Structure formats: C-alpha cells, structure tokens
Amino acid sequence: MKKVLITGGTGLLGSEISKLFIKQGNEVCFLSRTEDLTADIKRYKWDIENATIDIKAFDGVTDIIHLAGAGVADKRWTASRKKVIEDSRIESANLLSKTIIENDLPIKSYISASAIGIYGDRDDEWLYENSAIENNWLAEVCEKWEATCDPITEFGIRTACVRIGLVMSNKGGALSKLTTGVKLGVNPILGDGKQYYSWIHVADLASIFVYVLNDEKIIGPINAVAPNPVNNKTFTIAIQKAMKKNPLNPTMPKKVMQFALGEMSSVLFDSARVSADLIQQKGYEFEFTVIDAALSNLLAPS
Secondary structure, three states, X not given: OOEEEEEOOOOHHHHHHHHHHHHOOOEEEEEEOOOEOOOOOOEEEEEOOOOEEXXXXXXXXXXXXXXXXXXXXXXXXXXXXXXXXXXXXXXXXXXXXXXXXXXXXXXOEEEEEEEHHHHOOOOOOEEOOOOOOXXXXXXXXXXXXXXXXXXXXXXXXXXEEEEEOEEEOOOOOHHHHHOHHHHOOEOOEEOOOOOEEOEEEHHHHHHHHHHHHHOOOOOEEEEEOOOOOEEHHHHHHHHHHHHOOOOEOOEEOHHHHHHHHHHHHHHHHOOOEEOOHHHHHOOOOOOOOOHHHHHHHHHOOO
C-alpha cells in the first residue's frame, strides 16, 4: 500500500486522482492552506508565502504528487497576476524539495504537474517531450516549474513531470467557459480556427497521474494529452454537437480577443499539436481518444 501526499488535492484534478488512489487501496492526504485533520482525507497546513509546512504531513508518506498552482486562465495576465501564477508553482515546489531534502524523507516518487504551454505556438508541428521549448513567458514558467524537480532527482528520488493539455471536465475548468456561448446561442470560431488544441478528458488525466506514479520506470517529462488533437473549428463544432445545440458560429478576430484579454488571449490562439505517443508506448490505454466521444460523455443532455 502507498501513502500519497497531494498538493492541490481539493481541486478538480486532485479530487479525481484521490478517488482512484483510494479505490486501489492506498491512503491519501493533502497539503492545504487550511488544516482539517477530521476530514475524510486529512489536510495538513502549509504556508507557501511564509515557507512553513507541517512536517507531520509526511508521516508514512511514500509518494508525492504536486498539483498546486494558481489558474493560468482565471484572470487577466497583469504583472501581479503573472507573479502569482509563477510563485504558486515555483515557490511551493521549492518548499517541498527543501523539506524533503533537509529532513531526509524516504519518498519513492515525486510527480509534478506541468503544462503543454511549454511548447508555445507551433502551428501544425507535432510536439514531443524532446521538442524545443518556446521563448515566451508561459513556456518559461513551465520550464522553471519542471526545473524544481532537479534537486529532488539529485537527492535520489524518482521524478516525473506530467505536461497537461486542455482538460475536459463537466465540473469546471476550461470546458465550462467554452460552453457558455453555446447556451446563449453563439459559439464563435476563434481567428481562422486552424490552431490546434491538445485536449484530454479529466478521467484519462487522473488515470495518467496514477499510472505514472505506479510505474517506476517513467521519469522526466511526459505529455498528458489525448492521441487526437483537433483544431479550433473542429473543437468548436464538436462542443455544440455534443450539447445538441445549433448556435451561430461567427468568426472572432484575434485582435478583438487580444483587446479583451491582453496577453492571456494566447491561451486561445496558440497552436500546440502535442503527441501522446510516449505515454502510449509506456502502456497507458486511453478511455477517450477522440473529441466527439469525450464531449458526448461530458456534455450530452440527460
């Protein structure tokens, strides 16, 4: 039996991962800003800003999954928001590595979240774990995020970085925002609609984290995306098809979204055609490989 400590465990992804680990007979606990030792899954307190952590959180822990980080697309990318996004990932990881090393904790595996934002805007180029890293702010954050694993690796712990694509879930996240227009009768194509979205169903994403943690041979970066990325136009039509709606599909010019969202508009317009080959070669079998099936599962009217 494993005992897995998860940061960001109460979030959308952390909740799904926790269910899977518990179902396998493992024990799970969380690091949280608020302590609750009476909850079904115990929450131990950490304070990233003040670099403090309850060392009791690590009692009996065999593995760590680090998911904590402020939402990239939640607010406009002001200078202060960029700092929050970066610090919430880098400083929290640094606090973890410092605690692990200074206390000589017997951790077997350390699995960190990362993101396909590390690849940037690459048109229709297929992108693999060894592809070049883009030269922009979000890619640099992802690169620094993954680099926080280096001290832990050097300490002798097996580490892996799961590069997460566009997460499909009916419990929040990107999909809830993307369906709002459909409900109002308007579902725009963004720009020329040719930019690739590398998506993944939340069930597969949670399963991949569990798979990566359980397979001690998996190290380094690994893409967590479905095998069939689609362009924006295909994705847009698939959403309304799954919802059984027939909204208008006007073209939304890139300049309009840049004016409305600023630099954050890159999340909608950057093209990343990311490969799932490696995780499949490692033996993982996807439940949802095509966008229509994934969206039907999540959005079909009951």
